[in-house]
Amino acid sequence: MKILVFGYNGQVATELRALDGDDVQITALARTDADLTDPAACAAAIDAHAPDAVINAAAYNAVDKAESDADTAQIINADAPTAMAQACAAHDIPFVSISTDYVFSGAGNSPWTPADPTDPQGVYGRTKRDGEIEIAKSGGRYAVLRTSWVVSSHGNNFVKTMLRLGAEREALTIVADQIGGPTGAAEIAQACITIAKTLIIESKKSGIYHFSGAPNTSWADFARAIFDAANIPCDVTDIPSSDYPTPAKRPLNSRLDCTTTEAAFGISRPDWRESLTHILTQLDFTKD
Numbered sequence: 001m002k003i004l005v006f007g008y009n010g011q012v013a014t015e016l017r018a019l020d021g022d023d024v025q026i027t028a029l030a031r032t033d034a035d036l037t038d039p040a041a042c043a044a045a046i047d048a049h050a051p052d053a054v055i056n057a058a059a060y061n062a063v064d065k066a067e068s069d070a071d072t073a074q075i076i077n078a079d080a081p082t083a084m085a086q087a088c089a090a091h092d093i094p095f096v097s098i099s100t101d102y103v104f105s106g107a108g109n110s111p112w113t114p115a116d117p118t119d120p121q122g123v124y125g126r127t128k129r130d131g132e133i134e135i136a137k138s139g140g141r142y143a144v145l146r147t148s149w150v151v152s153s154h155g156n157n158f159v160k161t162m163l164r165l166g167a168e169r170e171a172l173t174i175v176a177d178q179i180g181g182p183t184g185a186a187e188i189a190q191a192c193i194t195i196a197k198t199l200i201i202e203s204k205k206s207g208i209y210h211f212s213g214a215p216n217t218s219w220a221d222f223a224r225a226i227f228d229a230a231n232i233p234c235d236v237t238d239i240p241s242s243d244y245p246t247p248a249k250r251p252l253n254s255r256l257d258c259t260t261t262e263a264a265f266g267i268s269r270p271d272w273r274e275s276l277t278h279i280l281t282q283l284d285f286t287k288d
Contacts (some may be wrong), residue, residue, distance in 0.1 A: 106251025
């Protein structure tokens with residue numbers, strides 16, 4: 001099975017490249033191979049490579065910067081995936097695109113289902129939502145996979161930031177009123193492969209799905225778990241989001257209901273504590 005991946009050095013794209021083998025041949029496209037600010041070039045890449053499926057693991061995900069760079073975010077998060085989806089529909093091949101919990105308002109305490117109304121509170125969430133809508137309208141076999149709090153041993157993410165800050169400081173203040181499911185990039189990559197394979201033979205399973213790690217937790221408690229697992233003596237003090245203002249509003253409720261994903265594809269929510277163990281091992285952080 002030949003899978004074309006948009007994205008190369010991102011967290012999920014890196015994990016997808018690691019899955020390249022006899023069963024699945026991964027071709028990952030860097031910016032020099034397919035410029036995401038040129039949707040027509042993205043469609044042309046699909047035409048040229050003639051894959052069995054396409055996974056879009058690229059995005060404009062600088063959440064705060066997007067607030068002042070909305071036009072670029074719109075092209076990368078909405079226009080480019082639209083062109084990809086339309087090209088895949090023309091070739092009748094599955095298209096899997098990764099999205100985000102930021103498409104929701106972040107209100108309440110109940111896990112968001114794929115059918116819940118979207119209400120993005122910032123440019124990043126809005127542009128990703130716009131991409132979702134156009135992908136669904138493309139007429140092809142597709143899956144939009146919303147996820148949250150992506151972590152891995154590479155790229156920029158919360159785990160790596162905490163390991164760095166925890167080594168530098170004796171105490172940190174961490175937001176405690178944002179709740180969600182940390183999700184390993186490796187697990188997301190494997191889920192995308194499974195979904196793409198399924199859509200080849202079961203096109204009726206096209207739709208929007210959720211995938212996040214379990215159990216749900218706060219950033220503060222996640223930080224404590226990281227320090228404990230890495231044997232770093234750094235104290236964590238809980239603070240509200242209002243004490244840590246950012247240009248883009250962060251959702252307080254990032255809980256995702258993933259039951260339809262398990263029902264359709266047999267993919268259950270991964271335990272982020274196991275993902276964290278693997279990440280720390282890769283980074284050579286082992287608890288004595």
